[in-house]
Amino acid sequence: MRFKGMFSHPFIKFLGRFYRGNTAAILGSVIIATVIFMSACASVIADNEPNKRVARGHQPPSAELLLGSTRSGKDVFSQVLHGGQISLLVAFSASAITTLIAVAVGISAGYFGGRIDEFLMSLTNVVLVFPQLPLLIILAAFLGQVGPLVIALIIGLSSWAWGARVIRSQTMAIRNKEFILAAEVMGESKWRIIFVEILPNLISIVVGGAMGTCIYALMAEAGLEFLGLGDPTIVTWGTMLFWAQSNSAFVVGAWWDMVVPGAAIAIFGGGLALLNMSIDQISNPKLKTGGYIKTWRRMKVEVEAKRAAL
Amino acid sequence: MSQPLLSIKNLCVDYITDEGNARAVNKVSLDIFPGETVGLAGESGCGKSTLAFAIANLHSAPALITDGEIVFAGQDVLRMSEKELRSFRWAKASMVFQSAMNALNPVITIGEQLTDVVLAHEDVSLKQASKRAEENLELVGIHPSRMNSYPHQLSGGMRQRVVIAIALILRPKLIIMDEPTTALDVVVEREIMDQLYELKEEFGFAILFISHDLGLMGEITDRIGVMYAGKLVELGKSNDLMNKPVHPYTKGLLNSFPTIFGPKVRLEGIPGNPLNLLETPAGCYFQARCQQCDTNCAESSPAIRYFASPHDRSVACHNITMGDL
């Protein structure tokens, strides 16, 4: 049966080992999967259209309106699900753009070295040291009200520096290892070396970096829209925050208006952060905690008791 | 026979992992007498360093000393309190680590690394401690002006000398040297070894010399012990053991070393792979790689037996009799 054979596939085995006993990873993955799933099925799950006025303004959560209504009487539950589609999409695309640039710059600088390295690194350092949010604010302000696509683009184009640096130093460490020198002597083409020999070794930091950027992009997008720089007619988690703030939701007591999108961001970001931490621990097993330490402590106590009794 | 300086009895050190406990040191007993140099040989991962660290009770998670005694001048190290342990360490037994670059703190001067151990153990002023530090540097052939240098400013050989100077500064009775010259090239190695001879002549400390380089050990040691997979498989006088090894593993080890003298001989290695300590067999640990293995070996693990004559030798093998010695 092919289905059974699937379980002995090395990747599945790897996942099994990764998740076993790793609370953070399991929790993180479950959170992420749930949020993505619910957003994707927004049209199915939510009864109301996100932009349709369905009730009076600022109604508290009830049986009909699970998460209450906004100032303009729109369904918060529906908004948070539909908004999630766009917010997540922005976060993922920004993260993808950033990761692509970071990998390209990092590997090139690390592998080719010399002049290319110097040039790329000067560029990277300058971009790195720039405070990103003010940069985004200025850009967005001058571009007028920008839609989510543009936001994704500008976030993606400005956040690659940190990842590029990390990838560069990893590449440089691998580059000097013997199997690369061997491949070069054998005449393997540079592209093949990069993609087949070097890249697989960078997977854990690339994935970690992509996740970190995703969290950052999500927050940056929310932040920009909160400040009024996004397109307020499009429903995203950030614009929900913006409207809630403009309508002084907290002050008038309609906490759900503000808390729901904030919580959505926090939960998804938190899930990603947990997963990110677990991946971190794969590349550096010393950072792991729990497990054998508990056994060790227990045994130590036993051994010392035995010794004292002699 | 005088009283041993250090007496290790039935020591067991385990590494606790998620996949089980790996016993890195397995019921090892070893005595070191004052002023003698004992070598400990074996391949990587056989437990030599683990044993060395255990002597000063330096292990932390995931390693754990699960059984045995380590008696130094009448006191069991494993039963000492924190305070006793701290005053025992370095003053009675010090260590020379394998890689001096890693053993020295990169952000403080070597002078400070010499004085801080003096200040931690003796009630002297900083000035006196600095003077002691300078004297010890001179002993190993380093100019006292280097007191204010940082480790990265010294060459590899000089760093190793500094580490030796630090090891000597409290005039301990025992110095444990864990592969002290492995990271150095042969020229520097020779200098360091010569320096060691002189210092030993002058101060008379005992040395536990750990290495995988049997040739080097043959020079400096009085006795040699051979370890495999955590067990001590042979122990005897150096010249003796190297001329007439008895245990199959020791024989294999010595056969792996080329000699400059004599006719060209085809080198033989030891077939097989080192033992996985998480999957140990019943019976002798060496059976998979031994050419003299029989059913007895597969069933029961040989205890180490002492043969007083013709020369003191201990072997852990079923198939050795008096006649082989």
Add this chain to the structure above:
Amino acid sequence: MNFVVRRFSFYFIAIMVAITFNFVIPRLMPGDPVDALFAAAQGRMPLETLQAYKEMLGFVDGPMWVQYLKYIKSIFTWDLGPTIMLYPLPVTELLAVKVPWTIGLAGMSTVISVMIGLLIGTYASYNRGGFTDRFMPGFWAFVGAMPQPVTALFIFFILALTWKWFPLSYGANPDLEPGWTWDYITSVLHHAVLPIICMILGGIGSWIFNMRNAMINVLGEDYITMAKAKGLSNRRIMTHYAARNALLPVVTAVSMQVGFVMAGAIFIETVFNYPGVGLLLFKALGARDYPTMQACFLLIVVFVLVFNFIADLLYLWLDPRLRN
């Protein structure tokens, strides 16, 4: 010294990039930037002043590079022109009032974050497998993922609005005369508590995380084992051998985060109506006051670069390997 010179020239280049950025962006906007300024001024600006403004910002006739040079000159002579929303108040004067508030906020919260963060991180690494070690990094990762405006608003809602423990806004009680009086100073501190708490919440996670990881890596090094073998006291090992070495990657990692801290300041000042540069940027944004926005941007960039430079010097002091 070589190190210092290199870093300094690097920062100089970064500032020039920021200035150039400020110069280029308005020209990339659709339409004539000057007209946009005029429209933004919404009739508050007489035509002559608009002309003066144009000149000051480099929007003069002449080739691009002339404009560029004029712009650079104006920056370095502190002549950033008048603001639009508070015309004719010069931008520099407005900024001068706001800067101390932001510096105070960022400074105090950084100091507290560092102290608490380093302690918790060290403790977690020392007690592997203990409660702090298992719980803290995950918890703070989660808290750190909360968008800062939301955390700020949350705290605002609970501590200021509902429980009324702390004031809702402003840097100090607006009825008080600013000055070095006891009343004023306590009022300032009282108003600063919530913003500082918010900033700490946003930043402390990374200090804890980085310190813990750095300590764990350092504690696995041979020189720590040797220090223990030497019989040195635990205190000496933890400070001179472990922490001194762990601080190096921590300083690097966190100096990268300064930009993030500044971003947080923008949100927090907005929520709490705290009279700093962040709030100014927000208000300028609303009023489409481009000159003020650009000035704020430049100021924030300078602030971040200065902080990075300080971190570089700190690193130089901590790591003797760089001193040759």
